[in-house]
Amino acid sequence: xxTHPPGLHAxxxxxxxxxxxxxxxxxxxxxxxxxxxxxxxxxxxxxxxSDIKPIFDTSCVRCHGAEKPKAGLRLDNxxxxxxxxxxxxxxxxxxxxxSPLVHSIAHLGPEDHFMPPPGNKAGIPRLTAEQIGLVxxxxxxxxx
Numbered sequence: 001x002x003t004h005p006p007g008l009h010a011x012x013x014x015x016x017x018x019x020x021x022x023x024x025x026x027x028x029x030x031x032x033x034x035x036x037x038x039x040x041x042x043x044x045x046x047x048x049x050s051d052i053k054p055i056f057d058t059s060c061v062r063c064h065g066a067e068k069p070k071a072g073l074r075l076d077n078x079x080x081x082x083x084x085x086x087x088x089x090x091x092x093x094x095x096x097x098x099s100p101l102v103h104s105i106a107h108l109g110p111e112d113h114f115m116p117p118p119g120n121k122a123g124i125p126r127l128t129a130e131q132i133g134l135v136x137x138x139x140x141x142x143x144x
Contacts (some may be wrong), residue, residue: 097136
């Protein structure tokens with residue numbers, strides 16, 4: 001009978017499962033139908049302070065502001081918005097189609113990530129296609 005050091009079987013099992021875990025993570029990302037995203041606005045020179053912050057102030061900051069930001073995400077200033085939530089970046093400058101924030105505001109992907117949440121207590125309506133388009137164009141332009 002061959003003996004193995006303690007923990008070797010667990011290591012072997014984890015090593016065997018890693019490819020399938022990666023595949024299931026990729027599958028979770030792939031369930032978002034990007035064709036349902038409103039197109040980016042055709043407006044050059046968008047800036048956080050003048051074009052995006054007013055949208056966030058109206059629709060996001062009540063829950064993602066300085067006081068007790070949900071999920072650790074603050075959208076009340078550019079620096080914190082770009083940091084994201086914990087270790088997760090929600091804005092990927094130059095790539096709005098893959099930015100989790102865009103998926104959330106467009107109500108694509110897991111329903112528990114929809115922002116603002118449907119039926120929220122504050123009665124904040126869903127962002128319009130035009131607002132989502134502005135956010136997308138701003139991100140595609142570098143999120144500055």
